[in-house]
Amino acid sequence: MEKHAKNDVRPPSWQRNKWVATAGVVALVLICRAALLPRWTSLNRFCAAGPTAVHGLVSTTTGHVEVNASSPYGEFPVPNDPFRFLPCTFRTVPPDLNDTGHEQTWAKLFDPNPEHWSWGRPAANTSNVVGGGGGGDKYEGRGVYLCGYLDVALDYTNSSSDKRIARLAVTKYQASGLALNSTAGRAGAGAGAGKKSERTIVIEPGGPGGSGTSYAWRAAETVTQRFSDGKFDVLGWDPRGVNISLPAVACFPYDVDRDRWALFSGQYREVSPSPRAQLEIADAMNDAIFRACWEKYGDLGRFMGTAFVARDMEEIRKALGEDELTGYLVSYGTGIGQTYASMFPDSVGRMILDGTEYVRDHRLLGGFGFTALDNVTNAWHDGFLGECIHAGPKYCTLAQPLNNGTQTVALDDLGDRMGKLMEDLIERPVAGYSETSGPTLITYTAMVSAIYGALYNARSWPGLARMLCELEAGNTTLAATFLENWYYDPTQPCPAIVPKPSTEELTSLVVCADSYDAPQPAEGLDWWLSLWANMTEQSWIAGNSRFYSVFPCRQFIKYWPHPAEVYRGDLDHTLKHPVLLIAETYDPATPLRNGRRLAQEMGKNARLIVHHGYGHSSRDTSNCTDSIAKAFILNGTVPESAETDCYADEKPYLYGHKNETSPAGIKLVGQLHEHPEDPVKEWREHLKELAAMNPRLLPGH
Ligand SMILES: *[C@@H]1O[C@H](CO)[C@@H](O)[C@H](O)[C@H]1NC(C)=O
Ligand SMILES: *[C@@H]1O[C@H](CO)[C@@H](O)[C@H](O)[C@H]1NC(C)=O
Ligand SMILES: *[C@@H]1O[C@H](CO)[C@@H](O)[C@H](O)[C@H]1NC(C)=O
Ligand SMILES: *[C@@H]1O[C@H](CO)[C@@H](O)[C@H](O)[C@H]1NC(C)=O
Ligand SMILES: *[C@@H]1O[C@H](CO)[C@@H](O)[C@H](O)[C@H]1NC(C)=O
Ligand SMILES: *[C@@H]1O[C@H](CO)[C@@H](O)[C@H](O)[C@H]1NC(C)=O
Ligand SMILES: *[C@@H]1O[C@H](CO)[C@@H](O)[C@H](O)[C@H]1NC(C)=O
Ligand SMILES: *[C@@H]1O[C@H](CO)[C@@H](O)[C@H](O)[C@H]1NC(C)=O
Ligand SMILES: *[C@@H]1O[C@H](CO)[C@@H](O)[C@H](O)[C@H]1NC(C)=O
Ligand SMILES: *[C@@H]1O[C@H](CO)[C@@H](O)[C@H](O)[C@H]1NC(C)=O
Ligand SMILES: *[C@@H]1O[C@H](CO)[C@@H](O)[C@H](O)[C@H]1NC(C)=O
Ligand SMILES: *[C@@H]1O[C@H](CO)[C@@H](O)[C@H](O)[C@H]1NC(C)=O
Numbered sequence: 123m124e125k126h127a128k129n130d131v132r133p134p135s136w137q138r139n140k141w142v143a144t145a146g147v148v149a150l151v152l153i154c155r156a157a158l159l160p161r162w163t164s165l166n167r168f169c170a171a172g173p174t175a176v177h178g179l180v181s182t183t184t185g186h187v188e189v190n191a192s193s194p195y196g197e198f199p200v201p202n203d204p205f206r207f208l209p210c211t212f213r214t215v216p217p218d219l220n221d222t223g224h225e226q227t228w229a230k231l232f233d234p235n236p237e238h239w240s241w242g243r244p245a246a247n248t249s250n251v252v253g254g255g256g257g258g259d260k261y262e263g264r265g266v267y268l269c270g271y272l273d274v275a276l277d278y279t280n281s282s283s284d285k286r287i288a289r290l291a292v293t294k295y296q297a298s299g300l301a302l303n304s305t306a307g308r309a310g311a312g313a314g315a316g317k318k319s320e321r322t323i324v325i326e327p328g329g330p331g332g333s334g335t336s337y338a339w340r341a342a343e344t345v346t347q348r349f350s351d352g353k354f355d356v357l358g359w360d361p362r363g364v365n366i367s368l369p370a371v372a373c374f375p376y377d378v379d380r381d382r383w384a385l386f387s388g389q390y391r392e393v394s395p396s397p398r399a400q401l402e403i404a405d406a407m408n409d410a411i412f413r414a415c416w417e418k419y420g421d422l423g424r425f426m427g428t429a430f431v432a433r434d435m436e437e438i439r440k441a442l443g444e445d446e447l448t449g450y451l452v453s454y455g456t457g458i459g460q461t462y463a464s465m466f467p468d469s470v471g472r473m474i475l476d477g478t479e480y481v482r483d484h485r486l487l488g489g490f491g492f493t494a495l496d497n498v499t500n501a502w503h504d505g506f507l508g509e510c511i512h513a514g515p516k517y518c519t520l521a522q523p524l525n526n527g528t529q530t531v532a533l534d535d536l537g538d539r540m541g542k543l544m545e546d547l548i549e550r551p552v553a554g555y556s557e558t559s560g561p562t563l564i565t566y567t568a569m570v571s572a573i574y575g576a577l578y579n580a581r582s583w584p585g586l587a588r589m590l591c592e593l594e595a596g597n598t599t600l601a602a603t604f605l606e607n608w609y610y611d612p613t614q615p616c617p618a619i620v621p622k623p624s625t626e627e628l629t630s631l632v633v634c635a636d637s638y639d640a641p642q643p644a645e646g647l648d649w650w651l652s653l654w655a656n657m658t659e660q661s662w663i664a665g666n667s668r669f670y671s672v673f674p675c676r677q678f679i680k681y682w683p684h685p686a687e688v689y690r691g692d693l694d695h696t697l698k699h700p701v702l703l704i705a706e707t708y709d710p711a712t713p714l715r716n717g718r719r720l721a722q723e724m725g726k727n728a729r730l731i732v733h734h735g736y737g738h739s740s741r742d743t744s745n746c747t748d749s750i751a752k753a754f755i756l757n758g759t760v761p762e763s764a765e766t767d768c769y770a771d772e773k774p775y776l777y778g779h780k781n782e783t784s785p786a787g788i789k790l791v792g793q794l795h796e797h798p799e800d801p802v803k804e805w806r807e808h809l810k811e812l813a814a815m816n817p818r819l820l821p822g823h
Contacts, residue, residue, distance in 0.1 A: 192234060192303070193209075193234035193235070193236060193303075194236065194302050194303060195209075195236060195300040195301065195302060195303060195316070196303040197232070198232050199228070199229060199232070199270070203270070204272060204441035205268075205270030205271065205272055205292050205294070205441055206225070206228055206229075206270045206271065207268035207269065207270040207294065208228070208232050208233075208268065208269055208270065209232075209233070209236070209238075209239035209240070209266060209267070209268060209269075209300075210239065210240045210267040210268060210269040210293065211231070211233045211238050211239065213231050213233070214231055214269035215291070215366050216228070216271040216289050216291050216366060216367070216368060217271075217289075218368070219287065219289055219368050219369065228271075236261060239266060239267070240266070240267040241261050241264045241265070241266055241267075241299070242264045242265030242266065242267070242295065242297075242299070242343055243264070243343060244263065245263050245264070245352075259302050261299060261300070262299070262315070263299065264299050265295055265296055265297045265298065265299050265343065265346075265352075266295075266296050266299050266300050267293060267294070267295055267296075267338075267339070267342075268293070268294045268295075268296055269291075269292070269293055269294075269335075270292045270293075270294070271289050271290060271291050271292055271367075272289075272290045272292055272359075272437060272438060272441055273287045273288070273289050273290075274287060274288050274290060274362075274433070274434050274437050275287060275288075276288050276362075276422075276425050277424070277425055277686050278430060278433050278686070278687065279686045279687055280686070288362040288363075288367065288368065288369070288425075288434070289367060289368040290359050290360065290361075290362065290367045290434060290438075291335050291359065291360045291365065291366040291367045291368075292335070292357060292358070292359045292360075292438070293334075293335040293338040293339065293342075293357070293358050293359075294322070294338070294355055294356065294357040294358075295338060295342035295343060295346065295355060295356045295357075296316075296318065296319075296355050297319055297346050297352055297353060297354060297355050297356075298315050298316060298317055298318075298319065298355075299315050299316065300315060300316045301315040301316030301317075318355055318442075319353060319354045319355045320353075320354070321350075321354050321355075321444060321448040321471070321472070321755075322354060322355045322356070322357050322442050322444065322448060323345060323346065323349060323350065323354050323355070323356045323357070323448050323449060323450055323755065324356075324357050324358075324359075324435065324438060324439070324442075324447060324448065324449040324450075324451075325337055325338060325341070325342070325345060325356055325357070325358045325449065325450050325451070325452075325455075326358070326359075326361070326435075326449070326450075326451045326452065326454075326455030326458055326459075327358075327452055327453065327455060327814065328452050328453025328454035328455045328456075328477070329361075329364070329453075329454050329628075329629060329632075330361070330364075330454050330628060330629050330632035330633060331625060331626060331628045331629040331632075332364070332453075332454070332455075332814075333358075333360050333364055333365035333366075333814075334358035334359045334360055334361065334364075335358050335359065335360050335365065335366065336358075336365065336814050337358045337814055338356060338357065338358030339358075340811075340814045341356075341814075342356035342358065343356075348748060348751070348752070349474070349751055349752055349754075349755040349756070350752070350755050350756050351752070351756065353756065354448070354755070354756075357438070357442070359434075359438060361431050361434065361458075361628075362425070362426060362430065362431065362434060363422075363426050363625060363628035363631065363632075364625050364628055365624075365625055369419060369422060370622065370625045370628075371415065371419065371422065371426070371625050371627050371628040371631060372622065372623035372624060372625045372626065372627060373411055373412075373414040373415040373418060373419075373627040374411075374414070374623055374627075375623065376623050377623045377624055379623075380623070380626065383407055386403065386407075387403050387404045387407040388404065388567070388670055389567060390566060390567040390570060390658075390666040391654055391655070391658045391665075391666055391669075392548045392566060392658065392662070392666075393548055393565070393566050393567060397651060397654065397655070398647070398651060401647060401650060401651055401654065401673075402647070404670070404673060405647065405650075405673070405676060405677065408630075408673065408674040408676070408677040409677045411627060411674070412674070412677050412678060412680070412681045413681070415627055415631070415681070416681045421682065422631075423631050423635065423678070423681060423682035423685070424635070424682050424684065424685050424686045425685075425686055426628065426631040426632050426635055426685075427632060427635035427636050427685050427686070427687060427688055428457055428458055428461050428481070428484075428632060428635075428636050428688075428689070429461060429465065429687040429688055429689045430686070430687060431458050431461075431632075432458055432461040432462040432465050432466070432689070433465070435447065435449075435458060435462050436462065436465075436466050436469060439469055444471070445469075445471070446469055446470060446471030446472075446698055446699065447462070447466075447469050447470060447471050447473060448471045448472045448473070448755065449471075449472075449473045449474065450474045450476065450755075451473065451474070451475050451476070452475075452476050452477050452739050453476075453477040453479070453711060453712060453738065453739060454479065455475070456475035456476065456477060456478045456479050456481075456703075456712070457479045457481040457484065459473055459475045459701070460475070460479075460480075460481040460693055460720065461481055461689045463693070463695065463697055463701060463727075464689060464691055464692070464693050464695050465689060467695040467696060467697045467698065468698050469698065470697040470698045470699055470701065471698065471699050472699060472702075472754055472755050472758055473701045473702070474701070474702045474703075474704065474751055474754065474755065475701055475702070475703050476703075476704040476739045476740050477704070477705070477706065477709060477711065477712045477738050477739030477740075478703050478705045478712055478717035479493075479712050479716055479720075480493070480716040480717070480719045480720045480723075481693070481720075482693065482719075482723075483716065484633070484636045484637060485636065485637055485639075485640060485688075485690065486637060486640055487637050487640035487641070487642070487643070487672075487675060488637075488653055488669075488672040488675070489637060489640075489672075490633045490636070490637070490668075490671060490672050491653075491657060491668035491669055491671055491672035492653065492656070492657055492660075492668070492672075493713075493716060494664065494668055494711050494712065494713065495657060495660045495661040495664055495665060495668060495713075496713035496714075496715050497707070497708055497709060497710065497713045497714065498574070498577065498661045498663045498664040498710045499661055499662075499663065500708055501577045501708040501709075501710050501736060502573070502577060502663055503533075503537060504708065505577070505580065505583075505708050505736045505774060506573075506576070506577065506580075506583055506586070506587070506774075507520070507533060507537055507540070508533055509580075509583070509736070509773055509774045509775055510536070510583070510587055510774075510775060511530070511531055511532075511533055511536065512773065512775075513773065513774070513775035513776050517584065517775040517776055517779070518583075518584060518587045518775045519584075519587050519588040519591040519592075520536060520587040520588075520590060520591045521536075522591070539594065540590065543590065543593065543594055544569070544570070544662070547564065547565065547566040547569055548566045551563040551564055551565045551566070552564040552593070552598055552601070553598070554598040554599075554601060554602030554605075554606070555598070555599075555602060556602045556603055556606045558606075559606055562602050562605070562606040564593070564598060564601045564602060564605055565605075567666075568605040569601070570662065570663060570666065571667060572586070572604060573586070573663055574663045574664050574667055574710065575808075575809070575812050576808070577663065577710035577736075577737070577738075578710060578737055578738040578812060579737050579738070579741060579808055579811055579812065580736040580737045580742055580774035580777075581774075581777060581804075581808065582805065582808035583774050583775060584775055584801070584804070585600075585604075585802075585804045585805045585808070586604075586805075587775075588600060588801055589601050589604050589801065589805075600801060600802070603802050603805075604802070604805050629671065630671070630674040630675070630678065631678070631682075633671060633672060633674075633675065634672075634674060634675040634678035634679075635678070635682070635685040635688065636688060637672075637675055638675075638678065638679055638682070638683070638684075638685050638688070639688070642676070642679070647676075650673060650676060653669065654666075654669045654673075657669045663710070664710060664711075692723070693720065693723045693724055694723050694724055694725055694727065695727070696727065697727045699758065699760075700726065700727050700728055700729060700760050701724070701727065701728050701729075702728070702729055702731065702750070702751065702754045702760070702761075703717050703720060703721055703724075703728050703729065703731065704717075704730075704731045704733050704739070704740050704747060704751070705717025705718065705730060705731070705732060705733065706733045706734075706735055706736075706737070706738070706739065706740060707732065707733065707734045707735065708735065708736045708737070709737070709738055709739070710737075710738055711738045712738065712739075714732065717732075718730065721764065721765070728764075729760055729761045729763070729764060729765075729766070730764065730765045730766070731746075731747055731750060731751075731761075731765075731766050731767075731768050732765055732766065732767050732768070733747050733768050733770070734767060734768065734769045734770060735770030736770070742770040742772075742774075743770065743771055743772075744768045744769055744770045744771055745771055746766075746768035747768040750766065750768070
């Protein structure tokens with residue numbers, strides 16, 4: 123069993139991908155890894171058996187009450203803490219719902235050894251203080267990750283009769299760290315150590331289905347720096363149904379079972395010999411999946427909609443003891459934010475919605491899918507290809523003239539070449555080989571899905587460009603490695619904790635609940651066929667993926683015809699504080715048009731930053747965007763104009779490079795991306811980033 127590294131922040135083991143398949147499932151697993159959707163969620167997804175080790179817990183018994191050993195930072199959980207926070211260790215996963223003594227179970231998970239806790243990175247100048255800050259506190263000046271949970275009503279509309287709960291997993295990065303119990307008591311240490319900050323930035327990564335606790339592990343320290351100079355705490359939660367919140371909606375026994383069918387039922391339209399036959403299969407499979415959800419979870423599908431998620435966020439605000447909600451909500455998180463603002467206008471504090479949807483669209487059947495497509499092709503054409511040529515062959519392999527010619531590559535020609543490459547893949551998949559999994563196929567479906575994912579994050583472009591260039595030249599090595607993301611090693615032992623299947627079915631329960639009352643078309647499957655054709659025609663890159671994210675809604679109402687609550691009101695309520703919207707010009711998941719329509723409806727209650735850059739949400743960093751956002755979160759400063767233009771600081775392919783043609787040579791920070799030394803490593807980093815946002819890689823959503 124792994125211990126926590128002392129000086130490094132790492133999520134506990136249930137957040138890391140290290141599962142191993144056992145020999146019995148090898149054949150199945152290999153086939154299934156060629157499937158499309160969950161391609162880069164985790165490498166090894168299945169472990170049939172394994173010891174469930176329970177380590178000795180450090181506790182003593184007085185009467186029948188468990189008293190935990192004390193740490194130098196005192197005892198946890200602190201009495202009356204609604205989140206019951208413990209310093210995170212690999213064991214701090216919320217107790218089962220059926221555990222009547224859950225509080226004791228939880229308290230017993232407290233590990234008093236600070237070396238096992240997850241501490242934040244030392245501040246830049248902490249080296250002078252470590253161990254010598256006067257009180258002998260070797261973690262002085264470092265933030266700390268706290269894990270907890272919050273119980274909420276499963277059915278807010280019937281909570282007096284229906285006593286069932288949802289148990290929300292919460293991870294908070296406490297910026298001030300902890301105070302030694304000897305110095306001034308946890309609540310009153312000199313430098314404010316151990317205290318919650320005045321505001322907490324609540325974060326949500328989107329999906330639906332993205333894990334907020336994973337997002338906190340990945341981004342909390344960056345978020346507090348970016349928006350508050352490290353002043354405010356950051357809290358992420360797994361929305362109901364997601365990840366380690368309970369109940370968690372996973373309708374397949376193991377991920378491998380899902381992968382197996384995804385290959386069969388998720389083929390893209392262009393490679394379907396008969397689109398209708400393909401839809402019949404997918405529709406039947408959706409029926410089977412919801413049937414399984416129903417068998418396992420009964421009426422749960424009634425309680426997963428966005429209105430209830432907004433209510434959960436209000437419970438989180440109350441539990442924080444803050445008068446108003448401070449938040450950084452991304453992608454589908456902006457849908458939660460808009461719904462929240464409309465339902466709880468008096469609780470709205472400094473909320474940033476980045477990668478903005480227009481949540482009204484999700485009331486339409488298929489709206490979650492077809493309103494996302496506007497700018498995907500623009501991002502491919504102007505961004506991936508156009509910026510490649512702009513950066514030149516030194517930085518982008520595809521800008522290298524064919525046959526070593528001297529003529530610079532023309533954008534249209536490059537577009538045509540890539541079109542031809544895709545056509546060829548539709549005609550016939552390419553045979554490939556990878557050292558880890560042997561024979562493999564480079565399929566159209568997998569390639570397009572990889573391209574769509576890459577448009578989320580322009581840092582992945584140099585690697586993708588090189589992969590496409592080499593594939594075009596007949597070298598399949600990188601393509602096989604990028605697309606065949608499966609790695610199986612039966613010699614590794616199974617982890618102590620048997621992995622649970624990921625909660626991918628949650629996505630359609632939310633999307634479909636939110637549009638449940640949209641009239642079902644009289645044409646039945648024909649309507650969906652026509653929608654599929656329209657969407658793939660509008661966007662060859664995103665049309666299929668987006669279509670498959672909404673198609674289950676045809677079957678949803680058969681099982682849960684009456685979700686407990688949806689929000690159907692307007693979005694123009696007078697808010698306690700205006701919200702800050704950020705929408706990107708080349709966003710492949712949440713087009714600017716949606717942010718503009720939302721801003722239009724919200725009127726004086728919102729300000730919009732038009733972020734000119736690439737990728738999903740404002741990850742293509744801009745000092746302009748960041749300075750407005752920081753003044754907003756830190757000081758509540760609202761931009762004067764309804765709309766502000768901000769431009770990304772750097773260009774794709776050139777991140778971290780000096781602009782050699784600019785007279786001064788602007789100073790730039792960041793990683794070097796010139797002909798990535800290890801494109802595979804870089805690609806994997808990109809996939810991790812995507813998975814953290816949305817395990818299903820259903821964009822932005
Ligand atoms: C403070 O920490 C020490 C261990 O370093 C422990 O013995 C003591 O009981 C703690 N005191 C309180 C009040 O928690
Ligand atoms: C509680 O639920 C867990 C998993 O959901 C199950 O493994 C366990 O047997 C249940 N315990 C009881 C007492 O029902
Ligand atoms: C360095 O630490 C000192 C003392 O803790 C603090 O006052 C100062 O602001 C820090 N400087 C930077 C650049 O963080
Ligand atoms: C409310 O909960 C009770 C107890 O579970 C149940 O019998 C009843 O049907 C519920 N009412 C609604 C409107 O869901
Ligand atoms: C929770 O999310 C993390 C990160 O995406 C993932 O590695 C882990 O498998 C998930 N756990 C469950 C139970 O879904
Ligand atoms: C994005 O799509 C809209 C149509 O909704 C179009 O008017 C706009 O020009 C596109 N943006 C870019 C940057 O191409
Ligand atoms: C292209 O030119 C480079 C350097 O001039 C050389 O190393 C390379 O072998 C050439 N490639 C081809 C295909 O001619
Ligand atoms: C094919 O591509 C791989 C990965 O980029 C590279 O290492 C290898 O040298 C290439 N093979 C040939 C024959 O060019
Ligand atoms: C698809 O597009 C056609 C032509 O614009 C339109 O008539 C039809 O209603 C669309 N179908 C759907 C389901 O949106
Ligand atoms: C916040 O306000 C303070 C005091 O007015 C000011 O000094 C500081 O620059 C502001 N910070 C930002 C990020 O706007
Ligand atoms: C953005 O801010 C960083 C850090 O403050 C600075 O080094 C960089 O020059 C700025 N870039 C631009 C384009 O203004
Ligand atoms: C470099 O800077 C010049 C002048 O500032 C600008 O015109 C050019 O587009 C920039 N080139 C790149 C590759 O960013």
